[in-house]
Amino acid sequence: MDEATAFAPGHVTAFFAPYPDDDPVRAGSRGAGLALSDGVEVTVRPPDGDVTDVAGDPAAAATEGGLAALDLDGSPAEMDPVNRVLAELGIVADVEVTSDVPVGAGFGVSGAAALATALAANELFALGRSENDLVRVAHAAEAAAGTGLGDVVGQFRGGLPVRLEPGAPGHGRMDGVPARPRVEYVSFGELSTERVLGGELDPVQEAGETALRRLMRAPDEHELLAAGREFASEAGLLVPEVAEAVEAVEAEGGQASMAMLGRTVYALGSGLSDAGYDADACAIHPTGATLRAVE
Numbered sequence: 001m002d003e004a005t006a007f008a009p010g011h012v013t014a015f016f017a018p019y020p021d022d023d024p025v026r027a028g029s030r031g032a033g034l035a036l037s038d039g040v041e042v043t044v045r046p047p048d049g050d051v052t053d054v055a056g057d058p059a060a061a062a063t064e065g066g067l068a069a070l071d072l073d074g075s076p077a078e079m080d081p082v083n084r085v086l087a088e089l090g091i092v093a094d095v096e097v098t099s100d101v102p103v104g105a106g107f108g109v110s111g112a113a114a115l116a117t118a119l120a121a122n123e124l125f126a127l128g129r130s131e132n133d134l135v136r137v138a139h140a141a142e143a144a145a146g147t148g149l150g151d152v153v154g155q156f157r158g159g160l161p162v163r164l165e166p167g168a169p170g171h172g173r174m175d176g177v178p179a180r181p182r183v184e185y186v187s188f189g190e191l192s193t194e195r196v197l198g199g200e201l202d203p204v205q206e207a208g209e210t211a212l213r214r215l216m217r218a219p220d221e222h223e224l225l226a227a228g229r230e231f232a233s234e235a236g237l238l239v240p241e242v243a244e245a246v247e248a249v250e251a252e253g254g255q256a257s258m259a260m261l262g263r264t265v266y267a268l269g270s271g272l273s274d275a276g277y278d279a280d281a282c283a284i285h286p287t288g289a290t291l292r293a294v295e
């Protein structure tokens with residue numbers, strides 16, 4: 001086998017209560033979101049056709065960085081969480097990432113890339129890890145890099161994931177909202193996840209907990225959007241262009257909110273196109289991240 005490919009859905013967080021921890025498998029967030037049929041595909045290849053196995057030699061993995069080269073949508077790029085996944089798995093590889101959704105705009109692209117890399121690398125290098133083990137590696141890489149707390153576990157689960165307890169498999173606890181709505185989105189640009197997670201987290205945590213209690217009293221897609229919208233205002237995270245779009249969708253009788261953490265608005269059904277926006281549309285990803293079958 002000279003390459004392996006895996007897909008991970010984009011994940012829009014509707015609301016979250018962050019629970020940082022020095023141990024990256026325990027770090028995480030409680031909250032809820034949407035796993036999208038639009039997402040990230042990752043192909044992993046051995047560099048120059050040679051497999052360099054540095055397993056059991058963390059010093060070698062650390063110095064070799066795990067990553068030979070990363071290509072994001074056709075250009076060389078850096079993605080710290082992907083690097084960390086390969087270093088933790090003890091392999092060196094070339095990684096090609098293609099994304100349906102914009103990077104840094106609230107779709108959890110870095111978590112998706114980390115998770116799909118873990119699944120594809122395990123296949124290519126016959127590492128013999130279980131799925132929960134690979135999710136744990138990707139979650140820890142994302143948390144340690146400071147690029148996300150709850151995307152990876154949501155991307156692995158698929159559907160409308162609810163994070164009842166924070167952390168990787170073995171620590172966290174998941175549930176889900178049993179609905180599969182059509183979703184539209186429009187992105188106005190990036191918002192730094194690292195900056196928000198490095199700031200004052202108490203108001204975010206309080207608003208996130210309130211939103212989770214609200215959703216679990218009536219877990220459907222409308223309550224998910226409504227709880228997310230309330231959270232965005234209460235946590236002080238709403239940005240002006242997103243607020244304007246949310247109001248435009250509501251004026252047409254639709255439901256919309258802000259994707260955490262990006263300058264992105266998402267809506268149920270045809271909410272954004274009804275309000276005159278040129279929106280992308282997708283479905284909910286039913287099963288979550290998966291290795292692509294060999295053809």
Ligand SMILES: Nc1ncnc2c1ncn2[C@@H]1O[C@H](COP(=O)(O)OP(=O)(O)OP(=O)(O)O)[C@@H](O)[C@H]1O
Binds near residue numbers: 079190194260
């Ligand atoms: N062109 C790019 N724009 C933004 N980030 C990039 C780009 N190329 C590589 N990156 C890397 O991608 C990662 C983006 O992480 P970030 O958490 O900001 O966004 P995300 O993963 O799309 O998710 P979210 O916005 O939901 O938090 C970072 O590790 C960053 O270094």
Ligand SMILES: CC(C)(CO)[C@@H](O)C(=O)[O-]
Binds near residue numbers: 015028031106147149
């Ligand atoms: C922190 C976060 C909002 C970044 O996208 C996400 O990872 C989450 O829901 O924990």
